[in-house]
Amino acid sequence: MNDPYSVLGVSPQASDDEVKKAYRDLARKYHPDNYHDNPLADLASEKMKEINEAYDTITKGREQGSAYTGYSGGSAYQSQSYQQSYSSGYSAGGSASYAQIRSLINANNLAQAEAMLNRIPNHDAEWNYLMGSIYWRKGWMDEAGRYFRTAAMMEPTNAEYRNAVQYMNHGGQAYRPAGTGNMTQTDMCTVCNSLICADCCCEMMGGDLIPCC
């Protein structure tokens, strides 16, 4: 195994807090939510495993080395799944070939899954959902969204289809390093306006925030 400190990107002299912070940041970076149904999910999960192992090694080593007893719970992010499992849940209600198509999609065998879907004449909700999943894996998000919406419209009570539509509507999520958030700048005018607003509100309620106005 690699040196656990270099895996977390900290020096062996780093304090426990620094180690924890580095671990948390990396765990946020490779969190399963960022790789929801992503073709690279397996790589991210490997990375996550490596980070968890490194963190456990360091904390255990430090516990034994010193009388440190602050943190002993092991790593927090272990048992989350990266891959949305197509074989569970609703496939039980579908036909046998849908289950087979789901497992093909899970194995990233998209061409064969698409060919099988195209042979099914009846385009019901699950058909649309699976077609959407294939397009999603291919990176064709606009088409994927259309199929997911059709599926959800045909069967509005199905939570799986609804979740897919919701996920498409907000554009997914990804890790962004600290300080690179949305570039909505807060300038002095906004600050003053907010203060004046707050002052007016206070005055309405009988109090006062800015005594001079």
Place this chain on the structure above:
Amino acid sequence: MYGYVRPERGELKVREYEQFRGVYCGLCHMLRKRYGIAYRFAVNYDFTFLAMLLAGSEPVSACPRRCPYHPLRRTACPQPFPGMEAAADYSVILAYAKLRDDARDRRFPGSILFRLLAWAVRPAYRKAAGLRPAFARTAEDKLKRLSVLEAENCASLDAAADTFASILQAAAEGAEDEDRRRVLKELLYHLGRIVYLLDAADDLPDDIRTGVYNPLRCRYTLQDGKLTPEDEAALRTTMQHSHNCISAAYALLEENPYAGILSNTIYHGLPAVTQAVFSGAWRQRNKKERSRL
């Protein structure tokens, strides 16, 4: 490509800005050396990004160089590295493919200029295609596919964007490590998708005027020559999706000497350019920045 993939200058460190300029100049020098002075027109920000993305993780040493365009300024260019050579070859292949495409798009008198230019670039293209046969084949196939889609007024954004995205994806084939190649392919596919959609959004007013194919016009309903607010939001969401895929893939890449510039381009540059294209400020900004480098 079109110059959409660039770092946000205000967020770069001075050291990074100089590094970026070095790679840009280095790419220009390399094109001159490999293909002749006329080919420096093929340099742009997108290929500078590609060169930096394809760089290995070992540090790059710099050598100060002058060039005929800026005889008084010495720029610290990096020693040529394989990623930069690849980016130079890809840029020539794409420039030629694009000229051919432009010539096909236009009617007789207008097409002559592009035919002549394509004819002039052909020897360089042959050399580049000989060095990167897989990329040249993909570029040719996918551009052919795009012209078929254009002819039938294809209403699928994804099908149209897939052509350009696949070309850019082919630039990852040179990576030796299997995992790295997978990550680069995913990153470049979605980068290509975003660039194609940005270009479509940017060209929409012109395309409506001239009647040229634009996927947005076929996919969405237009109001007074513009997308409706709902359609614009839908388009931006799907682009945001691709952007998230780029970020997810980028997080899995090993850091290289240009990590600062690359993450600036992904986390600041692309969102800023997207914002500028949709607000209409892009064309002016583009002109201003070109004259400053």
